[in-house]
Amino acid sequence: MAAPGALRRQRGRGRAALPASPARRGRGRAAPGAMAAYLTHQQKVLRLYKKSLRHLESWCIHRDKYRYFAVLLRDRFDKNKDLKDMVKATELLKAGEEEFWASQHPQPYIFPDSPGGTSYERYELYKIPEWSLDFWHPSEKAMYPDYFAKREQWKKLQRESWEREIKQLQEETPADGPRTEALPPARKEGHLPPMWWHHVTRPREQPM
Amino acid sequence: MDLLLVLNLTALLTLATLSTPIIFPLLSENLKNTPTTITNTVKTSFLISLIPMTIYIYSGTESLISLWEWKFIMNFKIPISLKMDLYSLTFFPIALFVSWSILQFATWYMASDPYITKFFTYLLFFLIAMLILIVANNLFVLFIGWEGVGIMSFLLISWWHGRAEANTAALQAVLYNRVGDVGLILCMAWLASTMNTWEIQQLSSPSQTPMLPLLGLILAAAGKSAQFGLHPWLPAAMEGPTPVSALLHSSTMVVAGIFLLIRTHPLFNNNQTALTLCLCLGAISTLFAATCALTQNDIKKIIAFSTSSQLGLMMVTIGLNLPQLAFLHISTHAFFKAMLFLCSGSIIHSLNGEQDIRKMGGLQKMLPTTTSCLTIGNLALMGTPFLAGFYSKDQIIESLSTSYLNSWALVLTLLATSFTAVYTIRMTVLVQSGFTRIPPLAPINENNPAVTSPITRLAMGSIVAGFLITSFILPPKTPPMTMPLSIKITALTVTALGIILALELSKVAQTLILTKQTPLSNFSTSLGYFNPLMHRFNTTQSLKGGQNIASHLIDLSWYKLLGPEGLANLQTLAAKTMTTFHSGLIKAYLGSFALSILIILISTH
Numbered sequence: 001m002a003a004p005g006a007l008r009r010q011r012g013r014g015r016a017a018l019p020a021s022p023a024r025r026g027r028g029r030a031a032p033g034a035m036a037a038y039l040t041h042q043q044k045v046l047r048l049y050k051k052s053l054r055h056l057e058s059w060c061i062h063r064d065k066y067r068y069f070a071v072l073l074r075d076r077f078d079k080n081k082d083l084k085d086m087v088k089a090t091e092l093l094k095a096g097e098e099e100f101w102a103s104q105h106p107q108p109y110i111f112p113d114s115p116g117g118t119s120y121e122r123y124e125l126y127k128i129p130e131w132s133l134d135f136w137h138p139s140e141k142a143m144y145p146d147y148f149a150k151r152e153q154w155k156k157l158q159r160e161s162w163e164r165e166i167k168q169l170q171e172e173t174p175a176d177g178p179r180t181e182a183l184p185p186a187r188k189e190g191h192l193p194p195m196w197w198h199h200v201t202r203p204r205e206q207p208m
Numbered sequence: 209m210d211l212l213l214v215l216n217l218t219a220l221l222t223l224a225t226l227s228t229p230i231i232f233p234l235l236s237e238n239l240k241n242t243p244t245t246i247t248n249t250v251k252t253s254f255l256i257s258l259i260p261m262t263i264y265i266y267s268g269t270e271s272l273i274s275l276w277e278w279k280f281i282m283n284f285k286i287p288i289s290l291k292m293d294l295y296s297l298t299f300f301p302i303a304l305f306v307s308w309s310i311l312q313f314a315t316w317y318m319a320s321d322p323y324i325t326k327f328f329t330y331l332l333f334f335l336i337a338m339l340i341l342i343v344a345n346n347l348f349v350l351f352i353g354w355e356g357v358g359i360m361s362f363l364l365i366s367w368w369h370g371r372a373e374a375n376t377a378a379l380q381a382v383l384y385n386r387v388g389d390v391g392l393i394l395c396m397a398w399l400a401s402t403m404n405t406w407e408i409q410q411l412s413s414p415s416q417t418p419m420l421p422l423l424g425l426i427l428a429a430a431g432k433s434a435q436f437g438l439h440p441w442l443p444a445a446m447e448g449p450t451p452v453s454a455l456l457h458s459s460t461m462v463v464a465g466i467f468l469l470i471r472t473h474p475l476f477n478n479n480q481t482a483l484t485l486c487l488c489l490g491a492i493s494t495l496f497a498a499t500c501a502l503t504q505n506d507i508k509k510i511i512a513f514s515t516s517s518q519l520g521l522m523m524v525t526i527g528l529n530l531p532q533l534a535f536l537h538i539s540t541h542a543f544f545k546a547m548l549f550l551c552s553g554s555i556i557h558s559l560n561g562e563q564d565i566r567k568m569g570g571l572q573k574m575l576p577t578t579t580s581c582l583t584i585g586n587l588a589l590m591g592t593p594f595l596a597g598f599y600s601k602d603q604i605i606e607s608l609s610t611s612y613l614n615s616w617a618l619v620l621t622l623l624a625t626s627f628t629a630v631y632t633i634r635m636t637v638l639v640q641s642g643f644t645r646i647p648p649l650a651p652i653n654e655n656n657p658a659v660t661s662p663i664t665r666l667a668m669g670s671i672v673a674g675f676l677i678t679s680f681i682l683p684p685k686t687p688p689m690t691m692p693l694s695i696k697i698t699a700l701t702v703t704a705l706g707i708i709l710a711l712e713l714s715k716v717a718q719t720l721i722l723t724k725q726t727p728l729s730n731f732s733t734s735l736g737y738f739n740p741l742m743h744r745f746n747t748t749q750s751l752k753g754g755q756n757i758a759s760h761l762i763d764l765s766w767y768k769l770l771g772p773e774g775l776a777n778l779q780t781l782a783a784k785t786m787t788t789f790h791s792g793l794i795k796a797y798l799g800s801f802a803l804s805i806l807i808i809l810i811s812t813h
Contacts, residue, residue, distance in 0.1 A: 061566045061638065062718050063645060069722060103724060106733040107505050112561040118506070119561045124370025126322060207322055 036179075041089060048096050049077055058105035127203035158197045165194040211269050218259040219292050219343070220273070222300060225253045226336050229329070243318075246328040247311040250335070254304035264297040265680045272345060272409075284404060291345035291408065294681065295470060295535055299342050302539050305669065306459050306546045307335050309662035313550050314451035316658040317557060327367065331455060334360035338460045342467065347396050347406040350468065354392065354432070357461045358385045364456060365448040377444035384441040388431015388465070395424035395472075412474035422482040425472055426489070433465030433519045436493040440739050442516050443500075446508040450553030453508060458515045458549055459542035466522045466538060470531040477529065484614065487527025491617035491624075494520030496736060498627035502634070503732040506563050507552045510635050514589060515545055517624055524621055525604050528611055532683055537600035540674045544588040544596055547666035551582040554659050555639065558652040565635060570644035574652045577660050579640045581667040586632045588670045590703050591625070599674030601625075603687060605699040610688040622702045629706025630713075637714045 039047075053070060060066035083089050112119040133151070141148045168191070172184055186193045229246050232239040263269055270293045278286040290296075311331060318324045337356025344350035358381075366378035398421040399406055403413075429435070434442040445457045456462070469476070469486070476482055494517045501513035518541050525534040555571060555578060556563055572579045584595070591601040605625065608618050646652075654660055717723075731737070768774070789796075 058566065059723055061645070063643065065718060065720055068720055106725065106730060107503075109505075109564055109566055112563065118563045121371045122368045125368065126370075207320060 041086070041093070044093060045077070045096075048093065048100060049073075052096075052100050055100070055103075055105045055108055058107070058109045123206055126207045129203075130201035157192075161192045161196075164191055165196075169194050211263050211267055212271055215260045215263045215269055215292060215297075216271050216273055218256055218263075219271075219290075219297070219300070222253050222257040222260075222304070223336070223339060223343075225249060225256060226332065226339070229332055230336075241325050241329065243311070243315045243324055243328045246325075246332055247308065247315060250304060250308045250311055250332070254301060254308050257300040257304050260292060261297045261301050264292070264294065270294075270297075284400060286348050286406065287346065288349055289345040289407065290343045290349070292343065294532070295467070296343045298535075298539065298677070298681065299467075300339065302542055302673075303335070303338065303342070303460055306542050306666070307331075307455060309666050310451050310455045310546060310550065312658055313454075313553065313662045314449075316656050317451055317553055318449060327364075327449075330360055330364055330367075331451070334364065334456060334461070338464070341464055344471075345408050347392075347399065347408075350471070351392065351396065354389070354464060354468075357456070357464060358382065358389075358432075361385070361445070361456050361461055364452040365445050367448055367452065371447065373444075374447040377441070377447040380444050381441040384434075384438045385431050387438060388428045391424035391427025391431065392468070393424075395421040395428070398424065408471055411472060412477070415478070417475045417479050417482075419479070419482065422475060422479055423485075425469060425475070426482065426485060429465035429469050429523070430489065431465065432468070433462050433523070434493075434516050435465075435489050435520060435523055436496050437489075439493065439497065439516055440735075440742070443509050443512045443735070446506070446512050450508070450549055450556065453512070454546045454549035454553070457512065458545040462515060462519055463522070463538045463542070466519065466526065466534055469523075469526045470535055473526075473531040476526070483527050483529055485527075486523055487614055487617045490520045490523025490525075490527055491614075491620040492520070493517070493523060494624040495620045495627070496520075498624040498631070499732050500735045501631040502627060503729055504631075505566055507555070507565050507568075507635065507639065508549070508563060510565075510631055511545070511548050511552060514548075514628065514631070517628060518545070518589075520624070521601070521604060521621065524608065524617065527617070528604075528607050528613065530604075530607060532681075533600065533603055533607065533687075536674075536677060536681075537604065539677055540588075540596040540600045540670075543666055543669040543673050544585040547581055547663060547670055548585040548589070550663050550666065551578050551585065554578045554654070554663065555582075558654075559646055559650045562647065562650075565638040567645050567647065568639045569642045569646065570640070571646075571652075572640045574644075575654055577654050578663060581663045582640065583636060584667050584670055586636055590629050590632055590707075591699055592703075593700070594675070596670045596672070596674035599678050602699050606688060606691065606696065609695045609698055610691050622698065625699060626702040626706035626709070629703045630710040633707055633710035634714065637710070 052073060056069055056073060057066055060069055080089070080092055083092070110117045114120060168184070168187060183194050226249065229241050229249050233241055270291075272289060272291050274287045274289040276288045278288070280286065311328065314328070314331070315324075318327055321327060334357060337353045337360060339353075341350055341353025341357065344353060362378045362382045365381055366374045368374050396406060399411070403410065405411075431438045442457060442462065446453055448456075476486075497513045497516035497520060501510050501517065504510045504513060518537070522534045522537050522541075525531075525537060555568065555575065558575060558578075559568065562568065588595040588597040591597045593602075605621065608621060734740075
């Protein structure tokens with residue numbers, strides 16, 4: 001039911017196997033650990049394993065029972081881990097996915113902050129953008145004098161570095177669009193990373 | 209001392225005290241509301257409302273206050289009249305006591321919310337609308353309260369309106385309530401045209417009341433009180449914060465439908481068909497909701513389905529022609545259901561937002577007060593002898609068993625009672641006992657008195673309320689006193705069977721057998737497949753029908769077929785027929801001349 005080499009750590013790297021990206025630099029090149037367009041067989045098997053463990057957790061409420069069946073499940077995956085024939089491995093994966101579909105839990109456990117959870121997006125309405133600070137009344141701004149004193153300098157810095165950030169992004173993105181959502185770091189001395197203002201002024205996850 | 213004057217004054221003073229946090233900030237800039245002031249206002253209101261209740265219990269004084277009349281047509285009176293009778297005078301202190309506890313709890317639960325004062329103001333508006341509904345003497349004032357609680361329910365369910373599910377749930381609540389409102393307006397229209405009044409006093413008719421207004425009232429109650437068919441909004445309403453669920457969707461708003469039926473009870477008295485309809489609808493609702501609650505894993509959804517089931521039981525009581533018993537069940541249910549919600553809110557906040565009972569366990573040692581009160585509430589819900597729920601629930605089942613009505617409804621209700629025991633014990637076992645499954649680093653504490661005192665206060669209420677209310681308020685007609693022992697202990701037996709079943713199932717859940725999906729468990733988990741069937745099918749059919757009417761009926765038929773294209777079709781038809789005659793042969797033309805001359809000769813002769 002498992003794939004070859006899926007659960008075995010690859011030598012030389014600290015994490016699971018990655019799609020082999022051609023050696024290119026910058027935003028067009030997928031950095032180690034980035035997402036590529038297609039999933040490898042190992043990634044698919046690992047996703048199936050994690051899904052089935054989570055649904056097993058939804059079925060087996062008590063931890064000792066869950067641990068028993070989780071060990072049995074791991075053994076089922078481990079039995080086929082040295083399979084070299086890709087055709088057979090794909091067939092096993094397909095059978096595994098079908099078995100998962102048939103025995104999934106109708107109300108799987110979803111973490112509260114995950115999509116579909118009970119407190120997902122709950123505080124979205126309190127996340128207002130930072131430019132609303134410019135519209136505060138002077139009496140309100142006087143309550144935080146040190147912040148607003150430095151704020152103008154920060155805004156000036158952002159205006160100055162914007163052109164350089166955009167230039168860096170335009171140079172590094174390949175012609176048919178970016179390969180990954182990850183933003184590159186600053187390349188030159190004295191430059192700031194692209195879109196740093198967007199990251200620094202992001203709203204907090206939960207209101208105070 | 210004129211008791212009537214004191215009664216009227218204190219009752220009106222209760223309502224006036226509640227409206228001070230709304231009026232005073234409008235009068236002056238300095239008088240701002242805070243959550244604490246609103247809580248204290250409700251507490252004061254509760255203490256004031258004890259006076260008219262005491263007067264009523266000790267002297268039986270009832271009153272009818274007529275405040276103003278809307279003279280809008282000459283021959284139809286719409287007075288703003290309020291009735292202080294058993295139902296309103298007893299429900300006032302109960303609703304205010306429960307609201308006070310919930311508001312005190314909400315000062316802790318919603319402490320991190322930036323707009324907490326707005327939240328409390330919404331709750332206060334809701335409370336005022338609910339009390340207007342309770343105290344109304346005519347259907348006009350009741351309708352004002354009815355719509356008021358509907359609107360506040362919408363605003364409060366979608367409190368966190370950044371969440372898509374909360375907005376959907378609020379819309380669902382409004383739409384289902386609107387369907388019910390159609391029934392209420394139908395009944396009001398029928399009453400206005402036939403009896404020329406909306407007053408509750410003038411409602412009884414000597415002969416059998418026709419079905420139409422009664423069907424309207426039953427539809428209104430089904431919409432507001434989440435009976436089967438119009439029930440999906442109640443579990444969805446759990447998207448709102450826990451104080452909202454505790455106040456609106458367990459103790460006060462959802463009983464408004466049943467309260468309407470209690471108020472308009474004289475109309476139902478002589479129509480046995482309507483009563484049987486209530487009975488069967490209630491029986492189906494209580495069993496369906498109890499079935500759905502069996503496999504839910506969200507603690508708030510379990511309690512929501514439990515509420516829906518108890519509302520079905522209240523509808524059954526209405527169907528048995530026992531409105532005062534239904535009111536007793538409303539009163540006792542308010543206490544323990546609100547307490548269950550507050551306990552679940554305390555648990556949820558302590559576990560950092562975790563609502564799934566699969567990730568709770570062993571909380572008995574970590575949250576002793578909360579779990580003790582949860583146990584008391586669950587016991588009261590199951591109808592444990594001499595707690596609050598027993599006095600109403602046991603009497604209902606006894607009356608149902610000894611009446612000569614529908615025995616199918618009886619079987620369904622008994623089955624639902626045992627299911628109540630099953631899901632209650634399941635919830636207790638998974639939440640409180642066993643080894644803990646909670647995520648680490650949870651801020652578990654009960655140190656805040658704003659949490660423990662409302663819950664313990666409501667626990668006291670859950671224990672003594674049933675006893676107190678039945679001691680002081682006698683039933684209007686004698687309940688069945690003599691019955692065989694087996695009938696007398698039916699409710700207790702099925703509850704005990706349910707408890708045993710639940711304990712056995714929880715033991716099975718700990719053995720090393722892997723559970724799979726079965727058709728029955730799937731039915732229960734997907735809530736009877738009701739939501740996708742109704743929500744998708746009805747809406748797609750309506751929209752498709754509307755599209756067909758708009759495009760085919762109007763555009764195609766009226767504009768084209770009956771207009772230019774139709775005429776053109778007719779003309780081409782005529783032209784095609786005529787062209788066959790244009791053959792070009794002289795003999796045919798000579799023949800047609802001869803035919804026309806012959807016709808002229810014959811006609812002129």
